[in-house]
Amino acid sequence: MDRTIAATVLLIVHGLVAVALLGAITHQAVALWWPVRAATGSFVARFRAVPGISYVWAIIVLYVVTFVMGAWIYTHYRYTSRLALEQLRFLKTVGLFEVKEHLATIGLIVLPAYWAFWRRPLSPDYAEARKQVTLFLAVLVWANFLIGHVVNNARGFGS
Amino acid sequence: MIAESKTSVKSKVPLVAITFTVAYAVIYAISTELNLPLVTYHPVIGEIDFLQKPARSGPAMYWYGWMLTSLIGAGALALLAAVAPEGWMQRALTFGALAAVGYLAVFSLALFVYDKATVELEFLKSRWLSLAVAVVLAAVVSYLVPAKWNERVWPGWVWAVPIGAMAVLGYYLTPYFTR
Numbered sequence: 001m002d003r004t005i006a007a008t009v010l011l012i013v014h015g016l017v018a019v020a021l022l023g024a025i026t027h028q029a030v031a032l033w034w035p036v037r038a039a040t041g042s043f044v045a046r047f048r049a050v051p052g053i054s055y056v057w058a059i060i061v062l063y064v065v066t067f068v069m070g071a072w073i074y075t076h077y078r079y080t081s082r083l084a085l086e087q088l089r090f091l092k093t094v095g096l097f098e099v100k101e102h103l104a105t106i107g108l109i110v111l112p113a114y115w116a117f118w119r120r121p122l123s124p125d126y127a128e129a130r131k132q133v134t135l136f137l138a139v140l141v142w143a144n145f146l147i148g149h150v151v152n153n154a155r156g157f158g159s
Numbered sequence: 160m161i162a163e164s165k166t167s168v169k170s171k172v173p174l175v176a177i178t179f180t181v182a183y184a185v186i187y188a189i190s191t192e193l194n195l196p197l198v199t200y201h202p203v204i205g206e207i208d209f210l211q212k213p214a215r216s217g218p219a220m221y222w223y224g225w226m227l228t229s230l231i232g233a234g235a236l237a238l239l240a241a242v243a244p245e246g247w248m249q250r251a252l253t254f255g256a257l258a259a260v261g262y263l264a265v266f267s268l269a270l271f272v273y274d275k276a277t278v279e280l281e282f283l284k285s286r287w288l289s290l291a292v293a294v295v296l297a298a299v300v301s302y303l304v305p306a307k308w309n310e311r312v313w314p315g316w317v318w319a320v321p322i323g324a325m326a327v328l329g330y331y332l333t334p335y336f337t338r
Contacts, residue, residue, distance in 0.1 A: 071223070075202040079217050095335025101222055102191075102328045106321045109183040109233070113317040116176035126173060129314030136318040 007076040014069040015148070021062035022145050028055040029138040032131050052134070056118045059137070060111055067108050074101070085154060093154040100147040107140040171241055174312055178240035178248060181316050183233035184324040185255070187225060192331055196224020197231065249312045254301040256316075259323065261293035 027050055036049045077097070085094050114133050117126040190196065199208040203217030213219065240248050266289035273283040282288060 074222070075200070075220065078220055079203050083218075091335045091338055095332050098332050098335065099329065102187075102325060105187060105222075105226060106184060106325060109180050109187075109229075110317060110321065112176040113173070113180045113314075116173040117314065119172065123173075126314060129173075129317070132315060133317055136321075 003076065004080070007073055007080075010069055010073050011152070014066060014073060015152075017062060017066045017069065018141075018145055018148065021059065021066055022141055024055050024059050024062060025134070025138045025141050028052045028059065029134050032134050052130075053118060053120070053122065056115065060115060063107060063111060063137075063141070067104055070104060081154075090154055093151055096147050097151050100144050100151065103140050103144050103147070107137060107144070110137055110140070173314070174245055174248060175237045175240050177312055177314060177317055179233050179237035181252060181320045182236040183229045184321040185259075186232040187229040188324040188327045190225045190228045191328060194221060195228050196221040197227035198224040200224070245312055246309045249309045250301060250304075252312065252316050252320075253304060253309070254297050256320065256323070257297035257300050258290075258293050261296045262290050265289040265292045265296070 027047065031048055031050045031052045034048050036045050082094060082097070085091075110133060113129075114137055117123075117130045117133055122130070194211055196211050197209075199210070199212040200206075200220040200223050201208070201215060201217060202220055204215075211221065211224070266286065269283040269289055273280055276283075
């Protein structure tokens, strides 16, 4: 398969896995920070009522898969899109991608602590730490997701 | 005896994980800014060089190398955390964080004074001098911290230090947004 087509396919899959990760981490963070006090049938209440612990491994696996795919595509970006962006003086876009690269790394290295705080049986000693690290990871994932969209849209799909 | 040992290892897991995250964030920020990659990747020709090498046939990529450098450093410190007393780790983390913030404050102050002074005070531009002052200040403050604060490692280091590392990395990226 042509390298450009392969990179485009990988980019789309990377984006789809990132959406799944975004959903999972958002669900967990909301359930943790805004838990339901009384059962109601509304969509929002059910959204908040999920058991956060059941998302831990899904989030870890999705993050690592998204990261590895992103790191793979990055090589292609480095000698194709980035050169074009630099020639066109789209320096803010290039800078945003640099930010994304660092945010992704920081998110990856937070995962061991995230896993340690969420280990079964849940330790009450780390109840606050669980909330904090989950929120931190959620913010990183959201930031990277939005930056990824902005950067991807700079040249447009298939250009 | 074996059960006791297993419990001890399990209780060390969060401490090792916290140390790994914190150490990685710090080493990553340093290796990025000083460009200290373990390997250099040349994406156009698909070749890898050991340590930092200039670009050949297209751009060179150092990001993977910075991550590997940080992985080795953080891995070593995490292993150290597995055997060191928890109180020592908390003390070391407090000292490190104070030294980093102190360096930032002292160096900024030194540059401010240098700009405003009516005589030439060249020594104020020395990073090493600011670092030495920050280290001394951090040592004094760490020593004065109440003993009970040093009994357990604060889990909040896991987000506080990476945010600090991101601030440093972000600062070095500002030319992309101001040019």
